[in-house]
Amino acid sequence: MGKIIVGIADMKVSDDPDATLITYSLGSCIGVSIYDPTVRVGGILHFMLPESKIDPQKALKNPWMFADSGIPLFFKEAYRLGAEKVRLTVKVVGGAQILDDSNFFNIGKRNYMALRKIFWANNILIRAEEIGGSVNRTLSLELSTGKVIVKTSGDGVREI
Amino acid sequence: MSLTDRILQSMDQLPPFPMVIQRAIQLIEDPRSSAQSLVDVIQFDPGITANILKLCNSAYFGLRKPVSSLREAVVMVGFDQLMEIVLSQESATFLQEPCKGYDLGQTDLWKHSVACALLSRIISKRLNRGVALTLFTAALLHDIGKMMLGQFVQDYFGQIRGLIGEKPLSFNEAEKKILGIDHAELGGRVAEKWKFPRSIILAIRYHHTPSQVSEDRDVVEMVALCDVVAMLTGIGGGADGLTYHGNGEVMKRHHLNEKDVEQFIVKLGDQFQLVDETLKSERGGEGKSWLTMS
Secondary structure, rough: EEEEOOOOEEEEEOOOOEEEEEEEOOOOEEEEEEOOOOOOEEEEEEEOOOOOHHHHHHHHOOOHHHHHHHHHHHHHHHHHOOHHHHHHHEEEEOHHHHHHHHHOHHHHHHHHHHHHHHHHEEEEEEEEEEEOOOOEEEEEEEEOOOEEEEEEOOOOEEOO | HHHHHHHHHHHHOOOOOOOHHHHHHHHHOOOOOHHHHOOOOOOOOOOHHHHHHHHOOOOOOOOOOOOOHHHHHHHHHHHHHHHHHHHHHHHHHHHOOEEEOOEEOOHHHHHHHHHHHHHHHHHHHHOOOOOHHHHHHHHHOHHHHHHHHHHHHHHHHHHHHHHHHHOOOHHHHHHHHHHHHOOHHHHHHHHHHOOOOOHHHHHHHOOOOOHHOOOOOHHHHHHHHHHHHHHHHHOOOOOOOOOOOHHHHHHHHHHHHHHHHHHHHHHHHHHHHHHHHHHHHOOOOOHHHHHHHH
């Protein structure tokens, strides 16, 4: 079974039924998993920050770093492989926070808010999520079944 | 024997610290040292020498004529960058070990450490400061205590986790309560044993509690900040996750805000992608060419 690794500030979509997509190291970053069960097309996006206006040049070079530049393009990539919006199952993971967070470091929360805003404007519903807390997570998506697995570091594995 | 005594005694079984790093740290502290003195230290290590030559001859530098000796290489990349390459490569020899208890795989602790070291450069630049090799070294080595404490954290993980769940304690505070010592303090003791310079010892010892230190505060605070930003990215993160205090007062003192944190993450994300690709393609190969990014 092929393992396709999605790096940090990266995205992969695939229609290979033997493939499993996986992204590691989700701290305050967010991993978005989308899957169309009819055509068995799916993908994972691993974005780091909410808004590309902090560095528009970077967003041109690597749109996957930001929620606002990455999410719309990510969905389009899945549509190109035959996925359809109405059939997509969307699951989101990550957005962790450090303790007693002053506003300096609340990127996890802002990442989640940015994602919700984009989803709301585009009528996208989240089927399942594991957001917040102070833990590191690994997210994987099995394309033959659409199974989404979250591994929380030091705390085991579960399907969402 | 108490648990804490057993932990302290485990320090006796530590392997000797890599000689090249020890000598490199001495050179950083010595104002009379030159690029030639660094060449003197590393020229007898064929592994490092080969990597440096390979790096200097890589596409990044685009040299018209390939360099064939360390002496030529030092002219091309300069003392500071050569030192950063040497430190990062040599630290991999002991940081690239799986670390039980913290649930860290083969390269995780090294990745987190390199992320911190890269951040020390990124943040120094934002604050209009020059290259600070002492800070780079401290950032790279700040978590060495985890290597020694991991086994004990594994044995008592349930209790540590339980304590964090009960009260809003940070992971290091819970380590201290359950084990009698946390990874920062243990790391500081190891650094003392290895005779590191005082500012590096303090940075390791107080990287989660920078407000407790009065001397060499700047290096300590910078390492604390680098650690928090690296933690946010999740790079090389483990079972302790983000359960640490943010020490926002460091941000205030340096007039930094949340947009700066985002900028740091953008720059780190960029540089770190190269680290990851290097690791994926050929561990240790290509002289870890990401170090040439600035």
